Structures are given as C-alpha cells and as structure tokens.
Amino acid sequence: xxxxxxxxxxxxxxxxxxxxxxxxxxxxxxxxxxxxxxxxxxxxxxxxxxxxxxxxxxxxxxxxxxxxxxxxxxxxxxxxxxxxxxxxxxxxxxxxxxxxxxxxxxxxxxxxxxxxxxxxxxxxxxxxxxxxxxxxxxxxxxxxxxxxxxxxxxxxxxxxxxxxxxxxxxxxxxxxxxxxxxxxxxxxxxxxxxxxxxxxxxxxxxxxxxxxxxxxxxxxxxxxxxxxxxxxxxxxxxxxxxxxxxxxxxxx
Amino acid sequence: xxxxxxxxxxxxxxxxxxxxxxxxxxxxxxxxxxxxxxxxxxxxxxxxxxxxxxxxxxxxxxxxxxxxxxxxxxxxxxxxxxxxxxxxxxxxxxxxxx
Numbered sequence: 001x002x003x004x005x006x007x008x009x010x011x012x013x014x015x016x017x018x019x020x021x022x023x024x025x026x027x028x029x030x031x032x033x034x035x036x037x038x039x040x041x042x043x044x045x046x047x048x049x050x051x052x053x054x055x056x057x058x059x060x061x062x063x064x065x066x067x068x069x070x071x072x073x074x075x076x077x078x079x080x081x082x083x084x085x086x087x088x089x090x091x092x093x094x095x096x097x098x099x100x101x102x103x104x105x106x107x108x109x110x111x112x113x114x115x116x117x118x119x120x121x122x123x124x125x126x127x128x129x130x131x132x133x134x135x136x137x138x139x140x141x142x143x144x145x146x147x148x149x150x151x152x153x154x155x156x157x158x159x160x161x162x163x164x165x166x167x168x169x170x171x172x173x174x175x176x177x178x179x180x181x182x183x184x185x186x187x188x189x190x191x192x193x194x195x196x197x198x199x200x201x202x203x204x205x206x207x208x209x210x211x212x213x214x215x216x217x218x219x220x221x222x223x224x225x226x227x228x229x230x231x232x233x234x235x236x237x238x239x240x241x242x243x244x245x246x247x248x249x250x251x252x
Numbered sequence: 253x254x255x256x257x258x259x260x261x262x263x264x265x266x267x268x269x270x271x272x273x274x275x276x277x278x279x280x281x282x283x284x285x286x287x288x289x290x291x292x293x294x295x296x297x298x299x300x301x302x303x304x305x306x307x308x309x310x311x312x313x314x315x316x317x318x319x320x321x322x323x324x325x326x327x328x329x330x331x332x333x334x335x336x337x338x339x340x341x342x343x344x345x346x347x348x349x350x
Contacts, residue, residue, distance in 0.1 A: 034260075034261065034283065035283075036282055036283055036293035036296065036297060037293075037295050039297055040292065043300060045297050139292075143288050143289065143292070147285070147286075147289075162282065241308040
C-alpha cells in the first residue's frame with residue numbers, strides 16, 4: 001500500500017470507532033436512567049457522530065471511487081468497517097455502557113492529544129477540536145465509574161461484571177498493523193506503546209479512586225482494524241444503514 | 253436534600269453567565285446526586301447551544317425565598333416611591349446594560 005492508502009485506512013479507523021460508538025450510545029436515547037443522563041448520553045453520541053463526520057470528510061477526499069462521507073458511512077459492509085472491537089459491543093446495562101465509554105474515551109483522549117502534533121495538518125486540526133469532547137466524555141465516564149464503585153452492593157457488582165466483560169477488548173486499541181507503522185514512520189501517527197502507557201495510567205487512577213482492582217492477565221481479543229468483527233457489528237449496521245438502503249440518496 | 257418524596261435525585265438551581273461581565277442569571281433546574289453531576293447535567297441540558305461560559309449550581313433547598321403571603325408586606329410599600337428610581341439622570345450615549 002502507498003501512503004495515501006495507509007492514511008485513508010487510518011482515517012476510516014478513526015471515523016468508524018466514532019460512528020459505531022456514537023450509534024451504540026444513541027441506542028440509549030429515551031432509555032436513560034434519568035432524563036438528565038439520557039440527554040448527556042445523546043450529547044455524547046452526537047459528539048462522536050460529529051467526529052466521525054470530520055474523519056470521513058477527510059477520507060472522502062482520498063477515496064479513489066469518489067465516494068462522499070455518507071456513501072462511506074452507509075455504503076460499507078461489516079468487513080469494510082475498521083473500528084476496534086470494544087465500541088461495537090452491546091450496551092448491556094448502564095455500568096457496561098459507562099465502563100465502555102471510560103475505556104474508549106481514555107484512549108481517544110490520549111490518541112487525540114498525541115495527534116495534535118501530527119505532521120498531517122488536517123488530522124492535527126480535527127483532533128485539536130475533538131480532544132475537548134474526548135476529555136469531557138472521560139470526565140463523565142470516570143465520575144460514573146466512581147459513583148457505581150462506591151455506591152451500593154448492586155452497583156459494584158454490576159460494575160465488576162462490566163469490567164470482566166470489557167477488559168479483554170482493551171488491548172485491541174494499541175495494535176499496530178503495517179499501514180499504521182508506515183504512517184508512524186512519517187510522523188503522522190504516534191507510537192501506540194506511549195498511548196497505551198498513558199491510557200493505563202488514566203485507568204489505574206480511576207480504578208484506584210473507586211477502590212476497584214485492575215483485572216489480572218486474561219486472554220485479549222484482536223481484530224476489528226482488519227475488518228474482522230464480533231457478531232454484534234452486523235446487526236448494528238443493519239439498523240444504522242437501513243434507511244439509506246431503503247431510500248438511497250435521500251435528503252432532508 | 254434527603255427529603256425526596258419520590259425517586260428523583262435532589263434538585264439544583266442552574267445559573268448561567270452568557271458572556272464575560274454579564275450577570276449570572278437563573279436558567280432552570282436539574283436533578284443530581286452530587287456537585288460534579290449537577291455541573292455536568294446543567295452543562296448538558298442548558299448550555300448545549302452556546303448559552304454560556306460559566307455555570308453556578310445551588311442546591312434548591314439552600315435557597316431562602318419569600319412566600320406568596322409575604323408579597324403585600326414585602327413589596328407593595330415600594331409601589332409609590334418613584335423618587336427611588338434614578339430616572340432623573342441623563343444616561344450618556346453608549347452606556348448599555350442599565
């Protein structure tokens with residue numbers, strides 16, 4: 001692959017993480033535990049959709065078939081999606097959704113901070129704007145982590161179940177494939193080992209504040225960025241892309 | 253804040269400053285179980301469309317308020333005191349927010 005293709009690949013990965021995480025978060029709309037939190041989650045969802053659009057707009061300028069952002073969002077199948085596995089996991093209960101957001105927002109916060117000094121100016125500009133949203137999402141999720149951890153027996157039990165369920169998807173964020181390494185050699189993307197270190201130190205602090213132990217060594221899942229997904233992504237895309245498939249090119 | 257008759261979280265009053273130097277005005281109320289949640293809920297509900305740059309959150313039960321029965325005794329005596337209004341001064345052009 002040449003560098004343009006590597007960049008295209010990376011932009012899709014960033015946009016897909018946001019699009020899938022945003023779609024999942026939007027599933028909470030009207031189902032939130034209280035009205036205020038319902039609105040908070042929908043706000044987060046809209047932030048993520050906006051970030052996805054920024055990356056997709058950029059990717060579209062590199063698309064050899066002349067596709068636009070909508071084509072890329074609604075016209076690709078499961079195997080053409082490159083998001084990490086964590087974001088496509090089902091919402092489960094509120095604890096699962098908040099732990100998912102914690103792991104994801106900590107990753108985005110550190111990745112975007114590093115990408116602000118990317119040699120690619122458009123990526124740097126997108127991330128300078130997006131990092132503020134990621135920091136806020138992290139703040140929201142880490143506060144909820146603490147509340148659930150120090151709350152009732154039931155909230156702690158649900159939190160622990162969520163951690164056990166989602167922890168095996170976290171190493172996936174720091175995988176580097178050939179396309180990524182080629183971009184790294186050009187100083188367009190950061191070394192993932194550094195991002196992982198910062199991510200872990202964030203997570204350790206949040207767990208410490210909640211007096212919760214970090215999980216021990218467990219089997220870690222790999223994939224997503226190569227187009228291979230868990231069984232959940234296909235169902236999510238069916239719902240997300242339905243309208244576009246039923247009414248191609250519809251506008252309002 | 254423990255006197256909830258239903259399962260709602262405690263009530264907080266939201267105050268927003270629109271821009272630097274502007275007065276901090278009451279905007280509405282939200283429910284939250286702690287200070288940080290109150291700030292975030294107010295941010296998400298009242299400042300999503302660029303309504304402000306500063307938030308104050310006050311537990312509703314910390315507010316001391318007059319009651320409707322006080323209205324006559326508290327406020328009617330001000331009705332006929334026109335001289336208390338500084339309306340006899342010329343306000344220079346360009347002075348706003350008065």
